[in-house]
Amino acid sequence: MEISSRSDIAYQALRRAIIEQALAPGTKLREDEIGAHFGISRTLVRAALMRLSQEGLVEIKRKRTATVAIPSLDEAREIFEVRHCLEQQIVQRLTAHWRPEMGETLEAHVNEEEAAAQRGDTASASRLAGEFHIVLARLAGNALLARYLSEVVSRCSLILAVYGRPHVAECATAEHRNVIAALRARDAAASISIMNEHLHAVEARALPRPQEAEDVRISDILARYSTAG
Incomplete structure (x- = not known):
């Protein structure tokens, strides 16, 4: 070698x-x-x-x-912002240049995801879920888009490792099948909408929820100090 x-x-x-x-x-x-x-x-x-x-x-x-690498929370949010832009462009290109064999390629990939999830191989299922988007980018026929998305998707795996919450792998699989169905219909608006919903779901699984401000009664807090002295 x-x-x-x-x-x-x-x-x-x-x-x-x-x-x-x-x-x-x-x-x-x-x-x-x-x-x-x-x-x-x-x-x-x-x-x-x-x-x-x-x-x-x-x-x-x-x-x-x-x-x-350990991405900061600000970096994580920026990465997802860029990912939304890239994937929207990819979906637009795919609907404009769709061919039936593209659907077969994507279905075969999702079947691999599903098989990995069913046998409990969460590591492979997670990797394949990310690679689904890279396959989409390659099928779109723009090498630079595919390169940039590959880097962004890889960095999202780090974000999931640092901030992510447990989730059911079948969720991603079902979402990917919805994307394929919209692409097959060559409906650009629907495809973009479904992809955006999917990415928002991925982001929700990857990033912590903002802490909601508690409804604090100031008088209750001050009551603990009013007898001090």
Whole structure:
């Protein structure tokens, strides 16, 4: 096996481990340990980590210390804002250039999601749920859109790892089937609306709910202090 191939395998393995949340946010990624596992030099390990850093999945600090990235809440909200814009454009392109075989490709992918969920493989089900959107982007026929969305979807996996709440995998599967049905009808408005609903649901599962202000009675609080002295 060529050295470059081993380096790419290391990159792909690390990326998948991060996306499937096997490597949790904040985990230290030791160059010597990774290099020994894949049989590559630390220089090639650094190259793989740099690729992941450029995708927002790894943070490289001073002294070349690399860790799985921990997105802030502000970053998380910005990522979802960008994702909404990208996916709307993707859906518009798909409805304009729809072909029956696209539906078959998407259905096959959703079937994989469903199978993973049914056998209890939550890591694969979560990864496949994100990849559904990347498949959509590739089918839309714009390589740059697909590249940007791939990065955004990958970073959403980190957001889910840090802030997400447990949810039923079948929810995402059902939502994806609704998207496919709208695309098959070549109804751009309906497709965009359904995709937006789906992304809002994903965002709700990924981000914490804003804390609602409690209806506090000031007199009740002050009563605890009125006898002090």
